[in-house]
Amino acid sequence: MILFFPRIVKKSSTKDGLVTSTIEHVLQSLREQRDSNKTDFNSEKYLIDGNFNSELICEHYQHIRQQTLSLCNDLEIEDFELQADDFVSPTKWHLAHTSWFFETFVLKNTSDYQVFHPQFEYLFNSYYNAIGKQYPRSKRGLMSRPTVQEIKSYRQYVDQKLLALINKKNGLSKKQIDLIILGLNHEQQHQELMLTDLKYNLSFNPLYPIYTKAKFPKGQAPESEKSDSVMPLAFIEFGGGIYNFGKKGDGFSFDNETPRHQALINDFRLANRLVTNAEFCQFIDAGGYQDPQFWLADGWSWVQENNVTMPLYWHLESEGIGNKDQKQSQRYEFRLTGYGQLHPQQPVTHVSFYEADAYARWAGKRLPSEYEWEVASKKRNIDGTFVESQSFHPLMVSSSKEDYPDDGMKQLFGDCWQWTQSSYAPYPGFKAPEGVVGEYNGKFMCNQMVLRGGSCATPRSHLRTTYRNFFYPQDRWQFTGIRLAEDVK
Template identity: 50%
Template structure:
């Protein structure tokens, strides 16, 4: 049974075809782009760049300087690094007569491309008060003007267009990071400031959580990964067949109320529920010597609250629990007598159950909730597989059979991180709609929880 062949019509919808990046497919590296294709790329590029800048509208220059931990980066750095990507990989080599904006920017805004020189240390990005935010916006405008000139004046083939498309999706990744990083920074402020107080409130589900059900998936040979018909990162390829034993997967994400039961039952105090590294991590990370609740949860006078991008709010017991690490997700699954799905089980379930209009009701960046919502509020469609929260899987981040990173600097994009990280699937409430797709493989270290990450359970079929 091949889901790829059955899902051809689904792919174009799930990747956002017809309205954004998902409809850009270039099948011939030797063909020059038409004028219409160039115009579409200019429009797409500028729309994504404007979206990034709009996310900084609520922020002051002081806000955009903050770096709250080594895993995070200042908003100012995200704005500049994405521009550095376009300048470094496209303009410097492909636009005749191009002059870099400022040569001193190269090491500062190089993230991890060691083949291009020594990057400035990531943990110290918040120490750089210069360049100023005004200079960074000037840098963005400079790069934008020259990308437009490149698309207008130069002969551009489909391989070069694909590199621009990669840069556009790279910028969308940093839109998500910008929001998660500023949320973490604001959470450390005793005043608990809101990023925005006018966020679109989905409202609390007063009807109670939807009962969790189990979906049975039969054993079979399934084709997984990207088929190359629309944009994908290299770590999603090549598509390949895999025999999958029968399994079952939960019909929705685990809620705050369900996780609160785990907490009240002593889940954070029972070492038998935890992987050894996870137990060590929670012993060291809590403010009182041991972690006792998810990141951003606060108990005040016996009531639970959660810090959000709209400030401190009462904990919605029916919304999915978020900002949990892999270790917390795995411990909860053990407490519940279940397990986390593998990334292959998750993808098979998504191909089987996501409808062609799966993204229409998904809680993604464009909804402007910036917070996961209860299944009732999200329409309860497609099992919350896309949007709302990145979902931890039990799969280590490793290459697919036949994967080879390219030999140039762009080859450092994904492959070099295939060690000691876990795969997440599905996107979140701060993932751009045109950026997510079923085959997308996100990855984080198992202790990290500042991203919008949640829990879906799975189990074996006896």
């Protein structure tokens, strides 16, 4: 991980009032940026005139910790315990694990800390082998105890101790600050996982429970009879050359975003938006899931072995059309906001890499490389549909010209994580950090694919142009989507 804290220098003055005013102005500006979710609050300037500002980091910590709890406001107590498969976790476990992270990596390394419960290190360790053994992931849903209330008490205990540590007279070391910021970014990752795991868990209930009511813009609700037309699909050309990739040293980044390096890419074109449900339905109706010519060998085996015929959470239902003997199959979709008819113009989501790649081949295109995606996203504002929108589902791009950027590129950020054709591998010169935190990313750099851009479940302030997500090719319980690319001939 790379952390950098720019120094904010006080203006020279013989009047203390001006100095105080300058510091308060800085603090207020940073708070406004955080609350508006318009800037990367994760690279916060915790140093003012070279001195550590405990007030600011306390606010940042409490802000993100409260965001996690707010995602649970509409849950029933029974919802916290669900685990439908090995690769997802109960909501209760996420609440505990994110607290375990701060307790294990920050608080336990102080001289006077007493653990909340001696067994929690075993129960809520995810995959850190250097810490010790872990409770089996597949059995997390079997733990009725500790209760949800006990987990919330655990969170309160950790919060109290950590805030007290931050406010100690001697302050924190740079290493402790780095670990706290890593923990907050880690918590934001689990905020998204809480939502996607919960959606998967709820989807097995034939009642299709509603997590919460969505806030859709006009014409975006799936049941809308009238909606704006979708932005026409077009391809934007980008020049090749030698580009810099990876994170610079100005702000937080995960270790897998570094080191900054150069790479050569050829001229390419990138689709101006994500693939829609209607466009993906054409692939289905053309027999795409039954035609092996479009599939990678492993992908075809996955389709056959799992009887995959459509994206995850899609359903076919027969509806009467006129004559009661006439029936037509309609496509429906389970969302966190309920079960309803598929919105044709919204981005297709919950597709695997195999499906994304097959669709691209069928369409006569390909998936972009992660380098191509990063070139296209350079110097762009990180705008889109994020968790703050409270739609909890990707939204359509309107054909309204006033919504277009200068070159027409949309949905680079938010809505859906975009599969790339790039394998998840270390950048040239990558070295995992020393110690336990070195297990965070590096050991997973095998057999997975890179995704870029964030989703409708990602916190806005969590994203960067250089952010690299990664999943196995068959994974599709995340909000994953498709952006097409093509070579310039």
